[in-house]
Each structure stands twice: as C-alpha cells, then as structure tokens.
Amino acid sequence: MSNSEQFGSRWGLVLATLGMAVGTGNIWRFPRIVASNGGGSFLVAWAVFLLLWSIPLMIVEFAFGKRARKGTVGAFKLLAGRNSAWMGGWVAFCAAAIMFYYSVVAGWCLRYLGAAVLGQIRGSESEVFWTSYAGTGTAWLTHALALSLAVAVVWFGVRGIERVAKILIPSLFVLVVALAIRAVTLPGAVAGLEFLFRPDWAALGDVRIWLQALTQNAWDTGAGWGLILTYAIYMKAREDIPLNAFLIGFGNNSVSLLAGIMVLCTVFAINPGAKSEIVGAGNEGLTFIWMPQLFDQMPGGQFFMVFFFLALSFAALTSLISMVELVSRILMDAGLPRRKAVSVVGLVGLALGTPSALSLAFLHNQDWVWGVGLMLSGLFYALGARKFGLEKLRRETVNGEGADIQVGGWWTFLVGVIVPIEAVILMIWWLWEARGWNPESWLNPFLPESVGTVLLQWAIALVALLALQRWLGKRPAADGGGV
Amino acid sequence: MSGPAIVFMIVICTFIWGGFSLLLIRAIRSEKRKSREN
Numbered sequence: 001m002s003n004s005e006q007f008g009s010r011w012g013l014v015l016a017t018l019g020m021a022v023g024t025g026n027i028w029r030f031p032r033i034v035a036s037n038g039g040g041s042f043l044v045a046w047a048v049f050l051l052l053w054s055i056p057l058m059i060v061e062f063a064f065g066k067r068a069r070k071g072t073v074g075a076f077k078l079l080a081g082r083n084s085a086w087m088g089g090w091v092a093f094c095a096a097a098i099m100f101y102y103s104v105v106a107g108w109c110l111r112y113l114g115a116a117v118l119g120q121i122r123g124s125e126s127e128v129f130w131t132s133y134a135g136t137g138t139a140w141l142t143h144a145l146a147l148s149l150a151v152a153v154v155w156f157g158v159r160g161i162e163r164v165a166k167i168l169i170p171s172l173f174v175l176v177v178a179l180a181i182r183a184v185t186l187p188g189a190v191a192g193l194e195f196l197f198r199p200d201w202a203a204l205g206d207v208r209i210w211l212q213a214l215t216q217n218a219w220d221t222g223a224g225w226g227l228i229l230t231y232a233i234y235m236k237a238r239e240d241i242p243l244n245a246f247l248i249g250f251g252n253n254s255v256s257l258l259a260g261i262m263v264l265c266t267v268f269a270i271n272p273g274a275k276s277e278i279v280g281a282g283n284e285g286l287t288f289i290w291m292p293q294l295f296d297q298m299p300g301g302q303f304f305m306v307f308f309f310l311a312l313s314f315a316a317l318t319s320l321i322s323m324v325e326l327v328s329r330i331l332m333d334a335g336l337p338r339r340k341a342v343s344v345v346g347l348v349g350l351a352l353g354t355p356s357a358l359s360l361a362f363l364h365n366q367d368w369v370w371g372v373g374l375m376l377s378g379l380f381y382a383l384g385a386r387k388f389g390l391e392k393l394r395r396e397t398v399n400g401e402g403a404d405i406q407v408g409g410w411w412t413f414l415v416g417v418i419v420p421i422e423a424v425i426l427m428i429w430w431l432w433e434a435r436g437w438n439p440e441s442w443l444n445p446f447l448p449e450s451v452g453t454v455l456l457q458w459a460i461a462l463v464a465l466l467a468l469q470r471w472l473g474k475r476p477a478a479d480g481g482g483v
Numbered sequence: 484m485s486g487p488a489i490v491f492m493i494v495i496c497t498f499i500w501g502g503f504s505l506l507l508i509r510a511i512r513s514e515k516r517k518s519r520e521n
Contacts, residue, residue: 010514040491047498194484197492238517243510250503257499404513 005158006234012162013235014244014251015169019318020227021252022172024105025220027312028283030256031263035279037212040199045213050221050249053214053422056414057223057378058245059407060385063397065232066241071329072226079393080384086465087380091226092330093461094373098225099323100349101356101366103150106316107142108134112288113309121305123296130288140357144350150320151346154328155339158234161321168314173255175311180258182304183265192268195275196260211429214422219371221252224378227322230329238402246405263291270294284360287312324349365448369457372430376458379423382415390416 007013034042068075072095076088111133115121121129133139153160183189203209222228228248232241263286267278271294278290291308295301324345331341356363385393390412399406434451435442445452484492 010510014510040488040495043491043495047495190484193492194488197495198485198488199491240510240513243506243513247503247506247510250499250506253499254503257496404509 006236007158007162007231010239010244012166013231013239014247016158016161016165016318016322017228017231017244017248018251019165019169019172020231020322021220021222021248021319022169022255022315023102023220023222023319024109024283024287024312024316025216026252026256027176027259027263027315028287030216030220031260032279032283032286033212033216034196034260035264035275037209038200038203038206039195040197041201041203041206042209042213043197044199044204045210046216046253049210049214049217049422050253052414052418053378054217054221054223054252055245055249056411056419057381058221058228058249059242059398059411060381060393060415061223061226061228062232062235062241062245063393064381064384065229066235066239067393067397069233071233071326071333072229073330074333075229076380076384080387083469084384084387086462086469087384088226089465089468090373090380090461091224091229091377092326093465094370094377095226095323096327097366097370097373099320099327100353101363102316102323103147103320103349103353104139104143104357104363106146106150106313106320107139107144107357108284108288109309109313109316110146111138111142112292113306113313116292116302116305116309119302121292123293123301126289126292126296129292130284134284134288135358135360137358140354143353143357146317146320147324147346147349147353149317150324151342151349153321154324154342154345157338158231158325161231161325164321165318168318172311172314172318175307175314176255176258176262179304179307179311180262180265182298182300183262183269186265186269186298188269188272189265191272192265193261195268196264211426214426215430216256218375218378218426220256221249222319222322223249224381225374226326226377230326231322233329236402240402240404241398241400242407243404266291266294266298270297361448365453368434368449369454372427372454373458373461375423375426375430379420379427382419382423386416 007016034046064075064079068078070078072088072091073085074088076091077085080087112121115129153164184193218224267275267290271278278286281290292305295305295308298304324342327345328338328341331344332338336344356366394407394412398411431451431454434449434454438444438447438450441447442450443452443455444450445456447453
C-alpha cells in the first residue's frame with residue numbers, strides 16, 4: 001500500500017475513527033434513551049456494555065483491517081475463509097443501506113445549520129418549518145449536498161479523510177463542551193443533572209434497561225459496522241490496536257455523556273413541564289422541533305442554536321464520510337480505481353437515497369431494518385474471528401507489532417462467547433418488541449416498522465449475497481492482502 | 484441536587500471522561516517514546 005493510502009500519524013487514524021463513531025446517535029438518541037430508561041441506572045448498564053460489546057468488537061475490526069488490508073468482503077474471505085465472504089458482504093450491505101438514508105439525515109443537519117445562521121427558524125414555528133421541509137424536494141437537495149461533500153473528501157483518499165477529521169473532530173469536541181457548559185449554567189439546570197444522574201438501583205433489575213443500553217452501544221459506537229475495519233486498512237504496520245480501540249470507545253461515550261448533559265439540562269431549565277413530551281418526540285422531534293423552541297427561549301439562544309446544528313453537522317458528515325469510504329473500498333478491492341469507485345458510490349447513493357429523502361416513512365423503515373441488521377453484523381464479526389482463530393488473532397495481530405498494551409484472554413472469551421450471545425438476544429428482543437407495535441399485522445412486510453419488513457428485506461439481501469458467494473469468494477485479490 | 488446523584492455523577496463522569504483522559508495521556512506518551520526510538 002502506498003504512503004498516500006496510509007494515515008500520516010496515529011492521531012489521523014484516531015480522529016478519523018472517532019469521527020466515524022461520533023454521529024447523530026450520540027447527540028439526538030442518547031439523551032432521549034437515558035431520559036426514558038431510568039437515568040443513572042441506564043448509565044451503569046451503558047458503561048458495562050462499552051466494555052462487553054463495543055471495545056471487544058472494535059479490537060476485532062482493527063485486527064481484521066490491519067491483518068487483511070482489504071475491505072469487509074476481502075477481509076472475511078481472507079481471514080474466515082472463502083465461504084465466509086458473504087458475511088463481509090452482509091456487513092458492507094448494511095453499511096451501504098444505512099449510508100443511503102444517513103446522507104438524508106446529514107442533509108437535514110446542514111439545512112438546519114443554514115437556517116440557524118440565517119435566523120430562519122422561529123421557535124414557535126419550528127414544527128411548521130420541519131413539516132414544510134422534511135420529505136420535500138428541498139430535503140433531496142440537502143441530501144445531494146451532504147453526499148457531495150462526503151464524496152469530495154473521500155475523492156482525495158485517506159489523506160483527505162485525515163485532514164478533514166483533524167479539523168472537524170476537535171471542533172466538534174469544543175462545540176459540545178461549550179453547549180454543555182451553557183446548559184448547566186442555565187437557572188434550573190440542576191434538575192436535569194439530578195434526573196440524569198440519580199441512581200435507581202432497583203431499576204437495574206429491569207432487563208429492558210440493559211437491552212436498551214446494549215442497543216445504544218451497538219448503534220452509536222460504530223462497533224461491528226465495518227467502518228473501523230475500513231479505516232484500519234490504512235493504519236501503519238507498527239500501529240497499536242488495543243489502546244486505540246479503548247481510546248475511541250471512551251472518546252465516543254464521552255461525547256454522548258456531554259450531549260446528555262447538554263440536552264437534559266436545557267430541557268429541565270427551559271421547559272421542565274414538557275420533558276416527557278420532549279424525550280418521547282423521537283430523534284427528529286427532539287432535534288428539529290423541540291430544540292429550536294428551547295433555544296428560542298434561552299438567553300443567547302440564536303448563537304447556541306448555530307453551535308448545536310454545527311456540532312450535529314460535523315458529527316453527521318464525519319460518519320457519512322466513513323460510510324462512503326467503506327463502500328468505495330469494496331469496489332477498489334474489486335479492481336476499480338479510487339476516483340471511479342467514489343463516483344459510482346456517489347451516484348448510486350444519490351439515487352438510492354432519494355426514496356428516504358422524499359418519504360419519512362421509507363427512511364424510518366430503512367433505519368429499522370438495517371439498524372437491527374447491524375446486530376447481525378456484530379455476530380458475523382465474532383463468528384469470523386472465531387473461524388480465523390481468536391487466540392491466533394490476539395497473539396499475532398492485536399498484541400502484535402506496535403501494541404501499546406497487551407490484551408489478555410478476557411478478550412477471546414468476550415468475542416467468542418459473550419458477543420454472540422448479546423447479538424442473538426438483542427435481535428430476538430427487538431423483533432419481539434416490534435411484534436407488540438403491530439399486534440395484528442406484525443408480519444406485514446409493507447408496514448414501515450414491522451417484523452415482516454425486516455425478515456423480507458434480510459431474506460432478499462441474504463439470498464442475493466449467498467447467490468453471489470461463489471463470485472464474491474473467488475474474486476482475485478486486487479493487490480494481495482496480507483494474512 | 485441529592486447526595487446520591489452527586490456521588491453517582493462523580494463516579495460515572497470520572498469513569499468515562501477520566502478513562503478517556505488517561506488513555507489519551509498513555510497514547511501521547513507512547514507516541515513520544517516511539518518517535519524517540521525512531
């Protein structure tokens with residue numbers, strides 16, 4: 001691999017990977033989920049699963065990428081065997097499907113950033129502003145803008161990704177810290193801190209809280225998505241894996257905690273009477289309807305609203321960049337030059353993101369289907385690593401050249417036993433939950449959030465991938481990955 | 484703010500932010516050592 005296709009320094013790798021991990025889920029989902037799942041009790045379970053799910057899987061991803069020097073399909077083929085290439089295909093398929101609608105979400109953030117700068121959002125009219133924008137042609141244009149920005153960065157290769165991450169991620173940290181400080185200094189904000197941190201030990205006996213905490217880790221750290229694997233392709237041979245994985249896991253959750261403080265303190269200080277309504281309003285309701293209303297009533301609110309949407313835009317764009325790179329990498333492994341691969345991904349993403357840009361129901365459907373699909377991706381990583389040999393991977397790659405800390409046998413136990421159990425329990429639980437959302441028609445595949453739609457779309461994807469297995473498994477290596 | 488909430492806030496923030504800070508310091512030291520060795 002040429003030097004231009006390698007991160008220039010450890011900090012380039014760490015910041016780009018943090019940019020991948022810190023996304024809108026940290027800012028708009030985490031505060032809602034903490035608030036509706038017992039506050040302090042949830043935080044205990046959330047910290048536990050950082051260690052029992054996210055970090056072990058991040059280490060697997062780093063090890064796969066560093067060892068195989070291939071995208072997800074090539075890495076699974078090289079490390080887990082020819083017959084496992086379809087598992088890498090599944091990981092890539094999920095990430096690509098998420099990319100199609102995530103660029104719509106990134107476009108929303110950019111639109112609201114522009115509107116905040118221009119003073120176009122009046123708090124009292126925030127709902128009207130949202131309904132007149134979401135699902136319209138303007139949302140398609142902002143989807144195109146967000147995707148174009150991500151494509152433009154990936155066009156310049158890993159050095160382009162590194163340069164952008166070095167600017168956006170430190171800026172994002174500063175913005176989130178500034179917003180959290182503003183929030184905790186508002187009169188009445190202490191009630192938000194009390195709500196967030198009050199421990200209810202009895203609630204720790206509630207299985208639902210543990211499952212929600214595991215889900216939050218699965219969705220907002222990026223572990224098991226294939227994105228870390230993709231960036232690890234470009235790490236130096238003498239680069240550390242375990243310390244970087246811990247650093248990124250804790251860094252990601254540090255931002256989530258700041259976001260929780262920022263949002264809950266703002267809600268309790270400005271409109272404590274509507275807290276249940278606000279946290280129950282869903283991701284878009286909280287972010288695009290309630291937050292502008294809250295900022296409108298805050299001293300200096302216009303200024304801090306710009307900060308908020310700037311932070312959200314940075315978080316969304318750095319995650320979108322990693323998704324574009326993941327899919328482009330698969331095409332590059334198949335022999336396409338970088339710029340041709342990136343162009344194809346941009347054009348396909350623009351086309352396949354269109355239904356999500358024009359229909360919120362379609363976007364929610366895709367978010368549901370492929371969000372749960374990520375849990376299957378996590379399972380595949382654990383199975384792939386087991387197939388390769390967890391001990392061999394630990395000794396030769398994780399603890400190999402450049403490792404700053406040594407990972408013990410606990411890691412092989414977590415990846416070999418605990419992660420697969422967690423993944424299976426999570427999938428069963430979410431599908432069981434979904435059964436209750438539509439008790440009469442839970443198998444109807446045409447409902448946006450039903451069990452039927454998950455099973456149908458997964459079946460189509462799996463059948464297609466297995467049918468391509470021979471082709472995927474037999475593709476010659478483009479530049480010979482190292483095993 | 485109640486006593487248990489203050490104690491819990493200190494514990495969880497120390498774990499997450501303190502953990503992140505310590506890991507960052509460890510990585511900075513390691514990079515300095517590696518650059519001296521090269």
